[in-house]
Amino acid sequence: MDLSVNILVIGRHPQILETVLRLINTQQAWKATGALTDNEAVEKFERDNFDLVLIGGGVEEESEKSFKNEFEKINPQIKVIRHYGGGSGLLFNEIQEALTRISVDQWKGAVKI
């Protein structure tokens, strides 16, 4: 069983996307997959089970809205967040914070049950 936190990173800049993926994948518990185009992103999201989606540089607002709508239909719990900065400075903070919220949501859900 794969226990990694699966993260889909969407960005238009191939080199920055590659860097972000490499940085995330240095973390043992995290597994990142990248997508440069809208079609590729949707295709990958439909195929795999992701915990978090990071919207990187260059992704148009329309595409971002569309991702949120489409992805939430497939997984209502999915967190779609914006990545700022392009590199390691904020990346780990952003993911950590989003995962904290996911964890809290799940914890709240468990309490309700």
Next chain:
Amino acid sequence: MNRKEFIKAALSTSVMLTTTEAKQVEAKGNYYPIVGFEHLPPKTKKTMNTVLHKANTRGHANHGWLDTNHTFSFAHYYDPTRVQFGALRVLNDDFVDGGMGFGTHPHDNMEIISIPLSGDLEHKDSMGNVAVIKQNDVQIMSAGTGIYHSEYNKNKDKKVNFLQIWVFPKVRNIEPRYDQINFRPEDRVNKLQQIVSPSKTDDGVWINQDAWFHLGNLKKGFATDYTVKQKGNGVYAFVIEGDVTIHDQKLNKRDGFGVWDVDKLSISADSDAEVLLMEVPMN
């Protein structure tokens, strides 16, 4: 262990918390409440429109060639109570050894302002800019859709100390841009010298955000006011040198102090001092 339990377990071991309050919250297994602008209000003041970050409470990392202090969460320093002050996201006080520096790395969607305090910093980027910035210079890089750059200490024999400041952009995905300006130090003696603004035609480098930065070299006993330029903005003060009192709060070297919901701030120098004021949107 199921997937949800794994995520919770991973979080509880990997989140780096530095405040007692945060540790207590974590121990109870509760959610970190977001108070104000991602921080807790200071306990020593009755008002809820200020936040104090003493110099010795900053995140610290010594990588050998780089000795850095983070006022806000950065890289592997993560404190959920100190993520940002409005649009001000990063305030790093970096000391880089001679000849060393940050190799080529990417940035996107961030307004990055560098202010050398001592020494010289060499910058090269994917837009073809090659420049050295030194004391009294201010550099702006609007990362926008994405750029690569490197920064090295130009000198082999002495450290460079510079402030690296990141502000969230007003508009995402703009065309990347670089600029630097040299300022006359005499123009900030007992004055607030504007070094950053949102307008191309105003003083200082311009950035893609409704933000204004000022530097002041204030002599002991000097007092002045700072008037907030845009309603709703907050002001974050960082003391580069000396002791000052801002909005009735005594501050010392490298302390940070944020104030919001005010139109004006009082500033007085308790010793010869140098202060950086950063006005930023709070929402």
